[in-house]
Amino acid sequence: MVxxxxxxxxxxxxxxxxxxxxxVMIQYGIDAxxxxxxxxxxxxxxxxxxxxxxxxxxxxGLGTYGTAIAMAQLHLPFWVxxxxxxxxxxxxxxxxxxxxxxxxxxxxxxxxxxxxxTLAAIISNLDISGRNIGLILPLxxxxxxxxxxxxxxxxxxxLTVMWIAKSRFGMGLIAIREDEDAAxxxxxxxTFYKVVALMLxxxxxxxxGGIHAYWITFIDPASAFDLxxxxxxxxxAMFGGPGTVLGPVVGSFILSAVYDALARSISTAAALxxxxxxxxxxxxxxxxxxxxGHGLRxxxxxxxxxxxxxxxx
Amino acid sequence: MSAGAQPMLEARxxxxxxxxxxxxxxxxxxxxxxxxxxxxxxxxxxKTTLINLISGTLFADQGELIFEDRRIERLHPYQxxxxxxxxxxxxxxxxxxxxxxxNVTVGALFGFGGGERNRDKARExxxxxxxxxxxxxxxxxxADQLGGPDRKRxxxxxxxxxxxxxxxxxxxxxxxxxxxxxxxxxxxxxIRDSGVTILVIEHVMRAIRSLSDRIIVLHHGEKIAEGLPDxxxxxxxxxxxxLGKRRA
Ligand SMILES: Nc1ncnc2c1ncn2[C@@H]1O[C@H](COP(=O)(O)OP(=O)(O)O)[C@@H](O)[C@H]1O
Ligand SMILES: [Mg+2]
Numbered sequence: 312m313v314x315x316x317x318x319x320x321x322x323x324x325x326x327x328x329x330x331x332x333x334x335v336m337i338q339y340g341i342d343a344x345x346x347x348x349x350x351x352x353x354x355x356x357x358x359x360x361x362x363x364x365x366x367x368x369x370x371x372g373l374g375t376y377g378t379a380i381a382m383a384q385l386h387l388p389f390w391v392x393x394x395x396x397x398x399x400x401x402x403x404x405x406x407x408x409x410x411x412x413x414x415x416x417x418x419x420x421x422x423x424x425x426x427x428x429t430l431a432a433i434i435s436n437l438d439i440s441g442r443n444i445g446l447i448l449p450l451x452x453x454x455x456x457x458x459x460x461x462x463x464x465x466x467x468x469x470l471t472v473m474w475i476a477k478s479r480f481g482m483g484l485i486a487i488r489e490d491e492d493a494a495x496x497x498x499x500x501x502t503f504y505k506v507v508a509l510m511l512x513x514x515x516x517x518x519x520g521g522i523h524a525y526w527i528t529f530i531d532p533a534s535a536f537d538l539x540x541x542x543x544x545x546x547x548a549m550f551g552g553p554g555t556v557l558g559p560v561v562g563s564f565i566l567s568a569v570y571d572a573l574a575r576s577i578s579t580a581a582a583l584x585x586x587x588x589x590x591x592x593x594x595x596x597x598x599x600x601x602x603x604g605h606g607l608r609x610x611x612x613x614x615x616x617x618x619x620x621x622x623x624x
Numbered sequence: 625m626s627a628g629a630q631p632m633l634e635a636r637x638x639x640x641x642x643x644x645x646x647x648x649x650x651x652x653x654x655x656x657x658x659x660x661x662x663x664x665x666x667x668x669x670x671k672t673t674l675i676n677l678i679s680g681t682l683f684a685d686q687g688e689l690i691f692e693d694r695r696i697e698r699l700h701p702y703q704x705x706x707x708x709x710x711x712x713x714x715x716x717x718x719x720x721x722x723x724x725x726x727n728v729t730v731g732a733l734f735g736f737g738g739g740e741r742n743r744d745k746a747r748e749x750x751x752x753x754x755x756x757x758x759x760x761x762x763x764x765x766x767a768d769q770l771g772g773p774d775r776k777r778x779x780x781x782x783x784x785x786x787x788x789x790x791x792x793x794x795x796x797x798x799x800x801x802x803x804x805x806x807x808x809x810x811x812x813x814x815i816r817d818s819g820v821t822i823l824v825i826e827h828v829m830r831a832i833r834s835l836s837d838r839i840i841v842l843h844h845g846e847k848i849a850e851g852l853p854d855x856x857x858x859x860x861x862x863x864x865x866x867l868g869k870r871r872a
Contacts, residue, residue: 479733479743486730489719496679497786498705498734 325462329455337454341526343567344461345519349540350547350559351468352515356508357545358553359481361488362416364509365541366407366423367516369430370400372536374517375524376434379446382525384439393521400517401510403430408506415491424538431536445531448524457526464522465560468515473556484508488554550592552601562600594619630693632657632790632821633678638687640673647673649845650687655790660812660822662836662853666865670845671825672714675792678823679711680704691790708736710788712779714795714825718767725750725763727778728785735786750785757781757811772799780808784815791815793824797831805831833857841865 325344329337349371357363377396381387387395403426411422435443475481483504486494495501524530551562569588573581595615596603606614633655640648648670655661663671676682678689680701689697696704710731719727728750733739740746754760757777762770767778776796783791793812797805809831816822826832832839832853839856841849843865849856856862 477743479739479741479746482726482730482733482743485722486719489722490717492681493713493717493719493782494730495701496681496705496711497731497782498702498736498739499730500700500702 322462322466326459329458334454337458339567339571341454341458341461343564344458344465345523346543346547346567347560347563348461348465348468348515348519349544350551350563351465351472352512352519353541353544354548354553354555354559355472355475355512355515356505357512358548358555358559359475359484359488360505360508362412362505363420363545364423364512365420365538365545366426367512367544368536368538368541369423369426370403370513370516371520371540372427372430372434372532373400373403374520375530375535376440376446377517378521378524379448379530380439382448383441383446389521389525392525393518396521397514397517400513400520404509404513405506408509409502412502412505412509427536427538427541431532434536435532440532443532445529448528448530450528451525454526457522460522461519464515464518469556469560471511471515476556480504480507485554546589550589550599552599555599555601558599558601565600629656631655631690632659632692633823634688634690635678636688636690638674638677638689639685640670640677640682641685646670646845648677648684648842651842651845651847652687653840653847653850655821655823657821658816658819659837660816660824660835662832662839663823663825663842664827664832664839664862665842669842669865671842672794673845674842675711675794675823675825678704678790678792679709681711702734705735705786705788706738708787708789709792710735710783710786710790711792712783712794712796714798716775716779718770718775718778718782720768721766723764724759724767724770724778725754727767728753728781731782731785732787736788739786750781753781753785756814757784758807773801773804776800776808780811788820790821790823793822793826795825795827797826797828800828809835829857 329340332340349367353364353367374396377399378389378392381392381395382389407423407426411419414422434440440446475484483494483499486497486499487501487504491501520535547563547566548559550566551560552558570581570585573584595618597618603614606617610617631654636652638648638651639646651674663674665671673682677684680699684697687697688695691707691709696707719730725747729743729746732746732749733743740749751760751763754763757780759774759777759781762774770778776799780793780796797808800808805828812822812824812835824832824835836853838851839853840847841856841862848865849859849862
């Protein structure tokens with residue numbers, strides 16, 4: 312109950328923030344909200360079932376291009392574009408998910424690695440998507456609007472994860488992560504559960520791509536299907552706490568802030584320092600911020616020693 | 625065996641090879657409703673593989689499996705769970721970072737008939753089973769913090785929570801002391817009395833003798849004996865399979 316009130320207050324605060332901030336702050340805000348959504352979407356499959364997807368940047372690209380094609384080429388409204396992008400991404404999730412989600416663990420991750428590059432190659436050769444030059448969307452100068460849309464999407468994805476964490480469906484996903492053989496013989500249709508999780512993940516990822524496309528107005532295959540974006544989703548979700556409701560959101564807010572602060576003060580070394588933050592985080596809190604909070608309350612500073620001992624080679 | 629009675633499970637010519645080695649070779653048997661069938665044999669005889677074939681964890685290369693009156697050898701493991709087949713794993717498979725209660729709740733949420741849809745009701749069923757298996761004091765601990773005997777009990781509780789009609793038990797008494805073995809024997813008898821048919825793999829002879837209505841013996845993947853416990857355990861080939869192994 313207290314938690315619910317605090318969460319509602321946090322959302323109200325975030326929603327009101329752009330009316331007090333300057334233009335640059337709002338732009339940082341849009342980026343941070345979209346990144347948090349991407350981390351949360353990745354969390355649905357990656358955090359709950361333990362299947363690390365590197366195909367989410369492909370869903371992002373499909374959302375981007377679905378929106379861009381609808382608006383720039385077919386002159387349809389934004390929401391039709393978002394729907395088209397989401398439809399393409401969810402369809403892609405089913406088509407690739409059914410065969411490759413039968414692969415276990417690492418094999419799945421490897422099988423998804425090529426998806427972005429493949430789709431980028433296809434898109435680069437289609438007239439309707441502007442080949443390798445890209446597309447320009449109609450210009451709208453309404454950053455507060457984009458900010459509120461991004462916030463609404465983050466809230467929607469987080470409410471979905473909240474439902475998953477409490478539902479029978481989510482229990483099935485967690486059982487798959489903990490032991491897939493046991494999950495199967497206990498009556499869980501594991502392939503079906505994983506595919507549905509991937510579809511949900513693809514849906515939110517694609518909408519985030521669509522909002523981003525309309526906001527920056529210019530897209531091309533290389534930036535829309537960018538595998539390094541997928542790597543950032545993984546890092547943010549893992550940093551915050553995979554398989555938790557708020558971990559990926561808080562984690563990505565913190566990392567976005569750290570990255571922006573570093574980039575502003577010492578632009579050349581920012582990437583290096585950011586990398587070091589990640590390395591230290593993996594060593595000292597391999598299960599993310601959420602587990603860190605738990606551990607500190609239970610065993611104090613010994614938590615770090617335990618992790619080092621547990622995970623050294 | 626009463627003539628005309630519909631078996632709970634019938635296996636016909638089940639065969640499974642691994643790289644040319646026959647782990648289970650042309651094995652046939654029936655299991656009557658309400659029966660406890662003991663499955664024994666030296667290490668590597670193919671007992672676990674046979675259970676894997678029945679639960680669907682592995683597919684058979686050849687042979688038929690009839691559960692109640694339907695063929696099941698092509699069904700997926702989750703489909704076999706839904707029609708009432710539950711099992712434990714010899715190499716135990718707890719959900720390590722879930723609490724004991726949550727572990728068992730998963731069985732109730734899925735399992736027979738697709739399981740209980742309501743998570744609170746499922747948790748209540750799980751709680752009752754933890755009491756039944758003597759795990760209620762460990763309820764809130766994570767499964768990876770349990771000791772060996774409690775892990776065995778957890779395997780049993782998880783399978784029971786699925787409300788199976790046929791329960792396949794793979795060495796649930798291994799590593800238990802005398803007192804604990806007697807407790808589990810009592811529990812298994814109670815499960816049978818509640819109407820569950822049971823196939824039990826066990827090395828503890830005292831337990832298998834007191835539990836089983838009939839026993840089948842596997843050796844090098846083949847069924848070498850079948851019958852009443854006293855008869856089978858006195859059979860020269862069975863004695864040789866065990867002792868020959870030990871002397872070698
Ligand atoms: N997944 C597997 N892959 C390869 N060989 C296996 C596999 N499972 C079992 N075997 C082999 O099959 C034979 C029977 O094993 P198993 O069924 O575990 O015997 P038991 O349970 O009677 O000790 C053994 O030789 C074992 O090495
Ligand atoms: Mg075995």
